[in-house]
């Protein structure tokens with residue numbers, strides 16, 4: 414049965430076309446191996462489709478969270494996945510099952526795990542600059558597709574960019590659309606979204622969000638992929654937020670040793686406080702760094718493994734143009750940012766707080782994302 418509902422005022426899309434199955438998931442899939450990962454309200458497990466032997470990833474999402482029914486949030490995630498199914502860099506959704514307590518998304522399995530692991534690796538598994546160029550093009554291809562379809566991801570970070578294969582280095586898959594929003598019919602956003610190290614200054618300042626909000630996160634992501642360091646990470650969340658709002662970034666030779674200057678220029682075009690002056694995904698795809706010849710050297714953090722001998726995968730040429738025109742993205746809504754719920758874990762978790770780190774706009778009623 415198709416499940417449909419209205420667009421909610423905060424940009425959640427809850428009309429879906431995928432049939433929600435009520436027969437037992439285990440009748441059609443066998444769970445195998447260990448957990449692939451988990452988030453706050455979901456656990457992801459590897460499974461095999463019995464009929465075909467195909468490996469998949471089953472994301473088990475709890476419908477009730479903190480005493481609230483969050484089924485609509487899950488429908489929003491499904492809806493976004495559906496709208497991005499033509500893009501090869503957004504994880505594919507195969508099927509959806511529903512039980513009393515959970516909704517199970519059967520996803521394409523990205524067997525190479527999170528790029529986070531290679532970002533923090535200090536050995537031969539770390540990325541070279543050429544690897545980062547190839548992966549950044551793929552991330553931008555996926556994000557440009559979302560943006561053309563008026564979708565913002567709002568939680569882009571190394572834990573949500575997966576690899577089809579870690580060695581040899583495969584292609585990326587963007588996952589976790591739990592915080593994603595449609596930007597066209599949105600009237601107001603009064604939620605706290607994102608992950609401390611990756612959130613844009615406009616979120617901390619209660620200013621409108623837009624596709625540019627994702628672009629800031631891509632700037633942070635690229636910095637982390639190239640240097641292995643998180644540019645705004647402070648000892649405590651308040652320090653992280655201060656670093657973000659002051660755009661306090663270390664572009665020193667020391668940090669960027671062995672990394673080309675177009676790479677630094679690329680990051681600088683994204684870590685711009687004013688969202689209107691930030692590069693768009695299309696701008697980035699045309700940036701000289703992504704269109705340069707292979708770089709002969711790598712940062713010491715990155716070592717020397719080269720991706721040059723690995724096959725190039727399909728890029729934007731294969732992707733159909735979206736018919737949806739770009740909307741005005743700049744008066745979408747306001748975020749209310751709130752303070753810490755404990756120590757940072759190198760950006761693993763999206764945040765939602767109980768009190769703001771900075772003075773709040775009194776007229777904004779706080780609504781926590783569940």
Ligand SMILES: Nc1ncnc2c1ncn2[C@@H]1O[C@H](COP(=O)(O)OP(=O)(O)OP(=O)(O)O)[C@@H](O)[C@H]1O
Nearest residue numbers: 449450451452453455457470520521522523572589
């Ligand atoms: N398709 C997939 N293939 C392989 N691993 C996956 C897949 N989807 C998710 N994972 C793993 O599970 C983790 C959690 O998934 P996801 O981020 O979608 O869950 P979440 O509960 O929405 O997370 P969060 O609390 O950060 O919002 C991912 O970081 C990743 O490691």
